[in-house]
Amino acid sequence: MEYSREKLQEEKVFKDPVHRYIHVRDRVIWDLIGTKEFQRLRRIKQLGTTYLTFHGAEHSRLSHSLGVYEIVRRIVDDVFEGRPEWKPEERLLSLCAALLHDLGHGPFSHSFEKVFDLDHEQFTQQIIVGDTEVNKILLKVGRDFPKKVAEVIAKTYKGKLVVSLISSQIDADRMDYLQRDAYFTGVSYGHFDMERLLRVMRPREEHAVIKQSGMHAVEDYIMSRYQMYWQVYFHPVTRSAEVILTKILHRAKHLYEAGYEFAQEPHHFYSLFKGEVTLADYLKMDEAVMLYYFEAWEEENDAILKDLCTRFVNRKLFKYVEFHPSNNQMNRLMELRTLFKKAGIDPDYYLVVDSSSDLPYDFYRPGEEEERLPIHLLKNNGEIRELSRESEIVDAISGKRRTDHKLYYPADLLRDESTKKNIKKQIRELLELAD
Amino acid sequence: MFKDHANIINAISTAGEISGRKKLQKIVYIAKKLSFPFHEKFQFHFYGPYSEELTLRIEELCEMGYLNEVREKKAGYYQYCYSITDAGQDFLSIQEVEMPALEACLLDMNEQNARFLELVSTVLYFDTLEKAEVTEKIFTLKSKQKYTLEEIDEAYAYIDQLKTKAKPN
Numbered sequence: 346m347e348y349s350r351e352k353l354q355e356e357k358v359f360k361d362p363v364h365r366y367i368h369v370r371d372r373v374i375w376d377l378i379g380t381k382e383f384q385r386l387r388r389i390k391q392l393g394t395t396y397l398t399f400h401g402a403e404h405s406r407l408s409h410s411l412g413v414y415e416i417v418r419r420i421v422d423d424v425f426e427g428r429p430e431w432k433p434e435e436r437l438l439s440l441c442a443a444l445l446h447d448l449g450h451g452p453f454s455h456s457f458e459k460v461f462d463l464d465h466e467q468f469t470q471q472i473i474v475g476d477t478e479v480n481k482i483l484l485k486v487g488r489d490f491p492k493k494v495a496e497v498i499a500k501t502y503k504g505k506l507v508v509s510l511i512s513s514q515i516d517a518d519r520m521d522y523l524q525r526d527a528y529f530t531g532v533s534y535g536h537f538d539m540e541r542l543l544r545v546m547r548p549r550e551e552h553a554v555i556k557q558s559g560m561h562a563v564e565d566y567i568m569s570r571y572q573m574y575w576q577v578y579f580h581p582v583t584r585s586a587e588v589i590l591t592k593i594l595h596r597a598k599h600l601y602e603a604g605y606e607f608a609q610e611p612h613h614f615y616s617l618f619k620g621e622v623t624l625a626d627y628l629k630m631d632e633a634v635m636l637y638y639f640e641a642w643e644e645e646n647d648a649i650l651k652d653l654c655t656r657f658v659n660r661k662l663f664k665y666v667e668f669h670p671s672n673n674q675m676n677r678l679m680e681l682r683t684l685f686k687k688a689g690i691d692p693d694y695y696l697v698v699d700s701s702s703d704l705p706y707d708f709y710r711p712g713e714e715e716e717r718l719p720i721h722l723l724k725n726n727g728e729i730r731e732l733s734r735e736s737e738i739v740d741a742i743s744g745k746r747r748t749d750h751k752l753y754y755p756a757d758l759l760r761d762e763s764t765k766k767n768i769k770k771q772i773r774e775l776l777e778l779a780d
Numbered sequence: 781m782f783k784d785h786a787n788i789i790n791a792i793s794t795a796g797e798i799s800g801r802k803k804l805q806k807i808v809y810i811a812k813k814l815s816f817p818f819h820e821k822f823q824f825h826f827y828g829p830y831s832e833e834l835t836l837r838i839e840e841l842c843e844m845g846y847l848n849e850v851r852e853k854k855a856g857y858y859q860y861c862y863s864i865t866d867a868g869q870d871f872l873s874i875q876e877v878e879m880p881a882l883e884a885c886l887l888d889m890n891e892q893n894a895r896f897l898e899l900v901s902t903v904l905y906f907d908t909l910e911k912a913e914v915t916e917k918i919f920t921l922k923s924k925q926k927y928t929l930e931e932i933d934e935a936y937a938y939i940d941q942l943k944t945k946a947k948p949n
Contacts, residue, residue: 458821500825501921671845675871700840748836748839
């Protein structure tokens with residue numbers, strides 16, 4: 346039997362707290378799950394530093410990837426199958442792309458990519474088409490198959506319906522992470538009726554549409570998303586941990602470039618510091634490795650690296666104040682930077698502005714410049730209407746971006762009056778920090 | 781601090797004014813592909829490479845009062861034009877932005893229309909592929925734009941021209 350059609354003798358199931366069971370029947374999917382590149386995702390947390398705010402948020406990118414696979418499997422096997430707009434030959438492609446879509450994530454992705462100027466999507470592509478266990482399995486399906494999977498994930502595949510299942514404003518990726526992140530953080534937001542959404546989803550040439558009768562389930566999904574972004578993803582304490590993590594990596598890179606001799610040599614970081622990271626180097630880096638170095642660097646001679654690592658490992662985070670970027674505030678920031686220097690606290694590491702921004706739902710009309718694929722409703726008479734034209738709730742938040750800026754600083758250092766007492770007092774006054 | 785913000789302000793200041801969000805996106809992407817130090821991440825979208833991060837940065841810079849955004853009515857749709865403000869000039873004067881070769885590239889790109897820049901950026905997005913494959917991608921993914929083979933040739937020639945301009949003297 347052709348490998349692409351081969352089924353396991355008995356269906357395998359993974360118990361899952363979000364979807365109850367994840368069902369695997371295809372040999373290809375089972376083999377992909379067993380690769381070392383996929384198993385590496387166990388050592389990358391789905392929500393990065395969020396576990397320092399919500400202690401339950403320890404779930405991995407592996408569990409999320411399995412969840413996205415399961416949602417796509419339910420869509421294509423239970424909802425799309427047999428419908429004329431769906432091409433059954435794209436089933437395995439959709440499942441593989443769903444399972445592998447996050448394969449290239451690095452440890453604490455956001456900070457890691459920012460500091461070392463990397464892009465996890467490029468590594469996802471490299472893992473799929475490069476010399477890896479994943480590639481070998483995909484090649485057994487067909488010579489062009491790895492390339493097709495990579496194209497779906499990169500959104501450059503010609504079949505837009507398949508792409509939209511994994512990447513659109515209502516896709517399997519978001520449907521899984523909203524529910525999974527809500528479950529593991531323990532918040533009461535993020536819940537919506539996914540079963541209902543899947544039942545009313547219909548394939549069209551370029552994307553899936555939602556039957557009008559499912560509009561309220563979509564509204565619920567959009568509001569869940571909105572709440573999760575502001576209550577969980579952009580939580581200011583999580584961002585504080587992220588700021589410190591970024592500064593640790595900056596400091597380590599700076600020290601390497603300055604010829605500093607590390608007590609704990611950063612072997613895993615050398616290619617990153619040099620900007621010459623290979624796929625093999627990249628795959629060796631995960632959160633367990635990174636946290637090992639952070640613990641070791643708590644003993645370094647460099648005071649800044651030592652302090653930042655101690656803060657991260659022991660959750661001694663920076664405090665924050667609201668910061669509204671404007672001329673006045675920028676002048677205040679410059680003044681603060683000068684005072685920090687006078688106080689002997691390096692502002693490049695200890696005074697940081699961080700911004701978060703989200704657009705809960707957006708749509709574009711022909712001729713406009715926006716780039717987001719809208720959610721379409723399928724009316725009973727066959728007409729297709731953009732969601733916000735039918736839903737007053739969605740219309741109220743459409744295109745409305747919310748942005749939040751915060752200024753982070755180490756309150757404990759500023760309260761330590763053993764040195765530079767007067768300058769620190771001035772800083773505290775500027776930050777309106779109570780004594 | 782704010783180095784990435786300064787790079788964007790500098791680009792808009794150098795160009796004088798950039799009309800259209802799509803054009804701005806493509807100009808920054810092309811400049812990044814020419815190895816100028818822009819760090820915004822791009823993904824493939826309807827109009828080719830697009831960066832949500834750049835969109836956010838522009839909004840932030842407008843909010844900070846460093847960029848001016850004007851909504852202009854065009855034939856049947858609205859377009860946004862960006863220019864630097866006095867506050868933006870002051871901010872830029874205290875930042876160290878050194879990209880001397882950027883000016884010639886930017887001025888040239890700013891004279892092209894958004895449709896052509898969309899094609900150029902798409903060609904660059906697929907720069908690891910052979911020209912025949914890139915052409916096929918453009919015909920498949922950008923079928924609505926109806927690009928011709930001549931236009932694709934022009935895009936390749938234009939990229940070569942920009943690469944020469946981008947080389948430091």
